[in-house]
Amino acid sequence: xxxxxxxxVSIDGKPILKGINLEVKAGEVHAIMGPNGSGxxxxxxLLAGRSGYTxxxxxxxxxxxxLLELAPEERSWEGVFLAFQYPVEIPGVNNTxxxxxxxxxxxxxxxxxxxxxxxxxxxxxEKAKLVELDESFLSxxxxxxxxxxxxxxxxxxxxxxxxxxxxxxxxTDSGLDIDALRIVAEGxxxxxxxxxxxxxxxxYQRLLDYIEPDFVHVLADGQIQRSGDKxxxxxxxxxxxxxxxxxxxxxxxxx
Amino acid sequence: MSSTSEDVQEFVDKQYxxxxxxxxxxxxxxxxLSEDVIRVISKKKGEPExxxxxRLKAYRRWLTMxxxxxxxxxxxxxxxxxIIYYSAPKSPGEGPKxxxxxxxxxxxxxxxxxxxxxxxxxxxxxxxxxVFDSVSVVTTFKEKLAEAGVVFCPLSEAxxxxxxxxxxxxxxxxxxxxxxxxxxxxxxxxxxxxVYIPKGVRCPMELSTYFRINEAKTGQFERTLIxxxxxxxxxxxxxxxxxxxxxxQLHAAVVELVILDNAKIKYSTVQNWYPGxxxxxxxxxxxxxxxxxxxxxxxxxxxTQVETGSAITWKYPSCVLRGENxxxxxxxxxxTNNYQQADTGTKMIHLGKNTRSTxxxxxxxxxxxxxxxxxxxxxxxxxxxxxNYTQCDSLLIGDTCAAHTFPYMEVGNPSAQVEHEAxxxxxxxxxxxxxxxxxxxxxxxxxxxxxxxxxxxxKELPMEFAVEAGKLLSVSLEGAVG
Numbered sequence: 109x110x111x112x113x114x115x116x117v118s119i120d121g122k123p124i125l126k127g128i129n130l131e132v133k134a135g136e137v138h139a140i141m142g143p144n145g146s147g148x149x150x151x152x153x154l155l156a157g158r159s160g161y162t163x164x165x166x167x168x169x170x171x172x173x174x175l176l177e178l179a180p181e182e183r184s185w186e187g188v189f190l191a192f193q194y195p196v197e198i199p200g201v202n203n204t205x206x207x208x209x210x211x212x213x214x215x216x217x218x219x220x221x222x223x224x225x226x227x228x229x230x231x232x233x234e235k236a237k238l239v240e241l242d243e244s245f246l247s248x249x250x251x252x253x254x255x256x257x258x259x260x261x262x263x264x265x266x267x268x269x270x271x272x273x274x275x276x277x278x279x280t281d282s283g284l285d286i287d288a289l290r291i292v293a294e295g296x297x298x299x300x301x302x303x304x305x306x307x308x309x310x311x312y313q314r315l316l317d318y319i320e321p322d323f324v325h326v327l328a329d330g331q332i333q334r335s336g337d338k339x340x341x342x343x344x345x346x347x348x349x350x351x352x353x354x355x356x357x358x359x360x361x362x363x
Numbered sequence: 364m365s366s367t368s369e370d371v372q373e374f375v376d377k378q379y380x381x382x383x384x385x386x387x388x389x390x391x392x393x394x395x396l397s398e399d400v401i402r403v404i405s406k407k408k409g410e411p412e413x414x415x416x417x418r419l420k421a422y423r424r425w426l427t428m429x430x431x432x433x434x435x436x437x438x439x440x441x442x443x444x445x446i447i448y449y450s451a452p453k454s455p456g457e458g459p460k461x462x463x464x465x466x467x468x469x470x471x472x473x474x475x476x477x478x479x480x481x482x483x484x485x486x487x488x489x490x491x492x493x494v495f496d497s498v499s500v501v502t503t504f505k506e507k508l509a510e511a512g513v514v515f516c517p518l519s520e521a522x523x524x525x526x527x528x529x530x531x532x533x534x535x536x537x538x539x540x541x542x543x544x545x546x547x548x549x550x551x552x553x554x555x556x557x558v559y560i561p562k563g564v565r566c567p568m569e570l571s572t573y574f575r576i577n578e579a580k581t582g583q584f585e586r587t588l589i590x591x592x593x594x595x596x597x598x599x600x601x602x603x604x605x606x607x608x609x610x611x612q613l614h615a616a617v618v619e620l621v622i623l624d625n626a627k628i629k630y631s632t633v634q635n636w637y638p639g640x641x642x643x644x645x646x647x648x649x650x651x652x653x654x655x656x657x658x659x660x661x662x663x664x665x666x667t668q669v670e671t672g673s674a675i676t677w678k679y680p681s682c683v684l685r686g687e688n689x690x691x692x693x694x695x696x697x698x699t700n701n702y703q704q705a706d707t708g709t710k711m712i713h714l715g716k717n718t719r720s721t722x723x724x725x726x727x728x729x730x731x732x733x734x735x736x737x738x739x740x741x742x743x744x745x746x747x748x749x750x751n752y753t754q755c756d757s758l759l760i761g762d763t764c765a766a767h768t769f770p771y772m773e774v775g776n777p778s779a780q781v782e783h784e785a786x787x788x789x790x791x792x793x794x795x796x797x798x799x800x801x802x803x804x805x806x807x808x809x810x811x812x813x814x815x816x817x818x819x820x821x822k823e824l825p826m827e828f829a830v831e832a833g834k835l836l837s838v839s840l841e842g843a844v845g
Contacts, residue, residue: 196797209811213802
């Protein structure tokens with residue numbers, strides 16, 4: 109589904125990603141872990157189409173298309189979803205209004221008819237239950253006055269409604285208390301299926317206690333330093349990222 | 364990023380939709396202004412002597428005045444001798460008596476503008492006075508309104524049919540000599556709407572006036588007078604458009620509202636005059652004086668305006684709150700894109716006890732637009748217990764536009780409460796990206812965010828206008844991003 113090959117990305121001339129390789133197939137859950145400043149968020153934002161990044165070399169292929177050629181909304185229509193680390197507030201814009209406009213744009217792209225108001229309401233009510241989001245949130249302005257945990261749950265709720273093919277979750281676990289973490293993780297687990305792939309960007313192992321990944325990658329200094337199965341995450345939990353310092357140091361020298 | 368030729372076509376089509384010209388034979392006088400021109404206008408309208416005197420008095424006063432320069436707008440000097448002060452579509456006899464007499468070309472024009480004048484085709488419950496250049500061409504549902512005792516007709520007709528009301532109230536709220544543009548209007552005004560709601564009557568339908576400038580080089584100087592007698596209610600809407608022309612055209616209107624005990628007027632405007640092209644060429648100068656006098660106790664005026672058109676807007680719908688417990692409200696959305704300039708706001712003059720006013724102003728600037736809010740809240744010594752709340756928000760799109768806020772407050776009574784809140788924000792890249800990530804195109808995202816910003820004003824508009832206003836904002840913002 110997604111194939112990233114030797115991807116080099118810089119911001120204002122400063123290299124951030126220095127040769128990323130990653131293959132994601134439908135049905136897989138990939139966890140990308142790593143210390144602060146390793147390039148995790150750059151990767152997720154780049155995949156979703158945020159401007160301000162320069163791709164110096166490499167390629168990103170998604171469903172046999174050059175993903176980097178698509179506008180952000182076109183990526184969304186093709187099924188790429190980003191759960192934001194810091195969901196933005198949009199005063200005066202109704203939460204479900206935005207979601208319905210998005211869903212209809214996606215449906216239109218697929219050649220489907222717009223969803224009518226009654227069916228849509230039914231759909232959002234059902235999906236709101238998935239993340240135990242109170243219905244009052246449906247009629248509020250986008251993220252306005254939401255607590256940190258509510259914003260994250262709202263992201264997962266939106267994902268549930270839009271039913272993406274590739275969901276990228278950028279530190280969705282950060283800032284969540286243990287109950288909220290459980291709710292969010294369960295919401296994600298319910299959305300797992302063989303057609304859908306997940307990329308979980310996370311700092312900590314604890315999310316992976318709830319969501320079992322197929323692959324764990326360690327991103328540091330703009331490169332994937334190690335890949336493995338879920339045991340790698342546990343190893344990181346025990347030993348931290350300090351072992352990376354010496355490794356990356358030598359690799360940089362070698363490069 | 365991915366505009367196909369179809370997108371481009373759609374974009375082009377979405378530009379100013381009302382820019383066409385109606386080819387119609389007109390009765391037009393030469394450009395220029397003098398006492399003789401005023402006599403001609405008055406004669407053409409067959410006015411009684413008192414009106415001519417009134418006009419000439421205003422004209423002589425105007426000669427002594429000079430254009431105001433305090434507004435945050437810039438424009439080349441206007442040559443008042445180069446303006447045509449009267450232009451009317453030619454009609455047999457004294458003007459149309461019924462729809463059957465109206466030139467089909469005119470009916471077609473209004474249909475094209477989305478204002479069908481044939482009563483069976485109209486939105487139920489809205490009566491329309493259609494003003495074309497200098498004259499009112501038709502007023503619909505007159506008979507139905509008359510059953511309720513409501514008078515809704517061109518002002519030029521009211522001068523004959525209700526001279527005592529016109530004499531009593533014309534100039535009672537905006538006196539001749541009030542300001543440069545209103546004084547000019549008093550001298551040369553050609554038509555406009557007259558509304559009289561008798562005591563205790565709740566007007567059975569929405570009233571609206573649709574203004575259209577067609578003829579080149581013509582100024583439109585209409586005058587609206589609405590009188591709401593004790594305990595009456597009326598909701599009035601106005602809309603305006605003009606063809607696309609390279610030269611600037613002047614629109615200097617006056618609106619006067621008189622509201623007696625326990626009466627209520629709701630006055631809504633969607634102003635979409637031609638704004639000029641993307642380089643700032645052409646467009647209407649919209650220099651308008653609007654004022655309501657809450658003369659009676661518990662009277663109420665609510666102004667709602669959506670200003671998206673005009674090259675320059677200079678407009679301050681005001682409320683004089685004289686009656687005890689009277690209420691003034693002003694809800695405004697003003698948008699400037701390309702090289703448009705707007706200096707708009709309100710005046711709340713609190714004279715009576717326990718008078719209350721609310722001001723909600725939303726200014727949106729894009730392109731090289733200049734948007735200023737200018738508002739005065741004056742609490743007179745006599746206004747014991749008066750209260751005002753002002754909220755004034757500006758939204759900037761891009762980094763070449765500007766927003767200014769000029770709030771003036773004069774509080775002469777220590778028991779008054781005056782609150783002012785103001786914010787300035789930009790549509791952030793984060794907001795746009797968030798919407799796009801959810802599948803919404805950048806342009807739709809901008810219009811969604813702008814509509815969200817204006818929500819508290821739009822909800823004051825009558826339903827069908829609110830929808831129109833939202834669409835209008837989106838169209839006016841075309842090309843503002845990307």
